[in-house]
Amino acid sequence: MSEKNGNVWVFIEQEGGKIAEVSLELVCKGTELAKKLGIKTEAVILGNNLDGKIETLFHYGCDTVYQVEDKALEPFTVLPYAETLVKMLMEHRPNILLFGATLKGRELAPRVASTMLAGLTADCTDLQIDDFEDKIAKKMYKNKLMQIRPAFGGNIIATIVNTWEDPQMVTVREGVMKLSTPDTSKKGEIVKIKPELSAESKVMHVIERVSAEKAVDLKKAQVIIAGGYGVGTKENFKLIRQLANALGGEIAASRAAVDAGWINHDYQVGQTGVTVRPKLYIACGISGSIQHRAGMDQSSKIIAINTDPEAPIFSVAHYGIVGNLNDVIPRMIKAFKAKA
Amino acid sequence: MKRQLMVFVKQVPDTKNISGEAMTPEGTVNRSALPAIFNPEDLNALELGLQLKERYGFKVLVATMGPPNAAEVLRESLYRGADEAILITDRSFAGADTLATSYALSCCVKSVKNIDLILCGRQAIDGDTAQVGPQLAEKLNIPQICYIEEVIDVNDKTVKARRSIEGGYEILETPLPTLLTVIDSNEPRPPSARNVMKYKKAKTRSELAKVHGRGTDYTDASDLLEEESKLRSKNLWIHEWDASKLSADIERIGLKGSPTKVKKIESVVLTAGKVVSVPPTEEGINALIRELIEDHTLG
Structure with a gap:
């Protein structure tokens, strides 16, 4: 059953091999959701030279990591990232796909969702599993992802559901999902992938890039x-x-x-x-x-x-x-x- | 023919200034009780478009999707220097999520043709999703550069721009056409008095019909047709396009074209709390600090 239904996927954001904190938070939340649904937690990380950088994902609960490497995937530009992810989603059809609501996540996720014709909810602050009855369409949906987010400048909290085909996609605000205690003895499967990128995806050129660590964490x-x-x-x-x-x-x-x-x-x-x-x-x-x-x-x-x-x-x-x-x-x- | 760019703008409720009256007893937001404003970052996008008009001679088209009275933000755009305006309005667009919205906007771009640059604000303050820009770029199969701080150069084939990234900035070059989403990085110009004098008479079909107490299907009314052609010739005509004019697939717009559904809405209620009141005296503060040290919050 689990194979047919697709797993929980987490998009892992990294910069020069350093994994973003929000991605680990999402692995923890993803593991919790996967447990409820009886499916696996899988991560997908894009970049270059990532060997030895990803074990921590297993410690926080990932069963599988798809390690996708190409020169064109470091540093991040949206087109090759979107193209690669879409191909992988078509092949594996995950049930749920989580992104951090970072600048990168908020640029990439909508582009991917648009190609997939999937619903996407931005900046979630909570995620739950529940059933949903669409009263207008008179349809019942079992075990859907409740995508909970503030709207209207934070004055209301909305619960949103994707009613089209999976994946159910969200971006999640940084710092709201709790990190669990990592278990350093945990291991998982690494699936290495070398993507075939189209010429079309390589038209964006990074001329200059200046990035400093934040003054304070x-x-x-x-x-x-x-x-x-x-x-x-x-x-x-x-x-x-x-x-x-x-x-x-x-x-x-x-x-x-x-x-x-x-x-x-x-x-x-x-x-x-x-x-x-x-x-x-x-x-x-x-x-x-x-x-x-x-x-x-x-x-x-x-x-x-x-x-x-x-x-x-x-x-x-x-x-x-x-x-x-x-x-x-x-x-x-x-x-x-x-x-x- | 002049090169063209298109700016997408949105009329939004002023969510930064929500007062008590704007919340219904059920805890939902009463949109009609909120003043409607020009989405702030869309003003930044418009300003960037107008700067590109001055630097490179672009014709600036402005478009919005919304109810008939969203024509107000289009007039606001004309007051600031936009050249032509398009209102995308149709009951069948109602209830659109970001996917259905970006599809409808892509139909607008395709109807106009020959657009080199599309500019949007990064996000609108009613939803704060920042999704429509990237989704529109995908629907048009063109590159996107998000979080634009400034455009460095546009030539015949490419645009070079500086944008914000985590902890810094990046300069990117992409081929045209490209979509740019703009952050609060410039000082939007105020309306010019001369433009206000001219464009306050600008009208949509609905507005013209309303003035004469007619429906919008006034094909038999020679007086309205004459006034419309007069407005058109003076460049005071705000285009009003519905789903059929956009050749939009009815399955992909509005509620039908929206994969996301709202399950429920709750208002954020201030839980009048169990706040312990501490007097601002030395004794009061000493006791508080002692308590925090004893329960290991401090020290």
Whole structure:
């Protein structure tokens, strides 16, 4: 039955052999979905010189890795990637295909879905398996992928289902699926593929490519001190830095603070920034728009400091301090230094 | 003949400014209670198109798919310097997901012919999917460059552009025709007063018919036909195309042409929480820090 129905596939994003964190998150989620459906979890990775770079995918739960290598697949350009993936999908007909909602994923997945005439849901924050009854068409669908995502600027959460032929395709937001503990003893099957690329797929030329690591990896931070518009000035942002230094945390910001030019976009938490789930998130002068909350409301502990007692940030906070940052933050630093 | 580029734009509800009244008691969004605006990144796409008009002499065509009143964003485009506008409207387009939408837009491009560049905003703020651009490129079987920051050069055969990538940028060159999706990387120009004076009289067929209290099938009304030909000759005619004019396959548009179905919609409810109120005093903050150290959140 499993062969006929197709497996769960995860598109693995890599750059110079380094696998993107979101791809590992998706392998974990994919494994969970595959278990429910009684099928396998398979990964497909495209690039060049990938030997020895993919074992970690087995540790997180992959049964099979399709390792597809060609000079034209490194660095990423959309046409050869799309062509290769489409051929593989036609051959293997996976049930589900997951992409990270990264710049690459969001460029590639729609192109592939369009050729496959498959439904595609962008930027999912949750995936479940359930039945779906199409009341208009009076049709029942068993064990479909529930594709759950925010829409309308985050004001609503929609559950979407693909009713056409498989694959059921989604892109998934970075940082929302939890990493399981890797089991380094696990092994799986590597299937090496040398794609035959058409001349048509090679018409895009990369003239120049400049890519630097991000200034900060907020997803790994255990303690995050985030400043918002209420911080007031760029100068005043030093308060946020001081608290972060004292508590051993990273600084972050809301979109308003980034737009004001007080800090760069690498530090932005929220729908158009990074999604984080640290042990402690301290929101300083952040009103808590729905877009910001979407990026931090899964934090284990949230402290909100704001002069406005009605600020929506308090609705997701565990501790609320109504007060001025200039008073509260120095008191926090002093209290911590005295106790720690 | 002048070289042509086409900019696709969308009228969207202003999701960044949703107020309480815009949510229905059932928790869905009441679109009609939201102001309709020009999708922000589509303004960036239009601005890029207008810059290419100035640099290389392109004719700028603007098209949108939507209800009849989406003609407003087309007039907005004419006010800024677009040369010609097309409204794609038909009840049978309703309920389209991104696949059905990109198919309908591809029919529009094929009807116009001889388009060197297609420009779209990266994504629209009502769905934030960023899917229609790449899907449209695929439907037309042409290359795409997403997340454009600037166009470096266009010659007879190729376009060279700089685009954003994870942690940096990339300069790509592709053959024409190509589709570009544009991010918030330029300063869209405001409408020009002279263009507003001229194009505020621009009309679609539906709008002309409505002014005269008629249906859009006014083939027997000589007064309307005369006014239409006058508007056309002054370049004040906004084309209004339906599914048949686009030769669109009826199975591939609207709800029928959409593989994705919405199972349910829930509003994001603020769970008035179990927030512990901490006084901003030294005692209050000391107690809080002590608690966080004791439960190993800190330290």
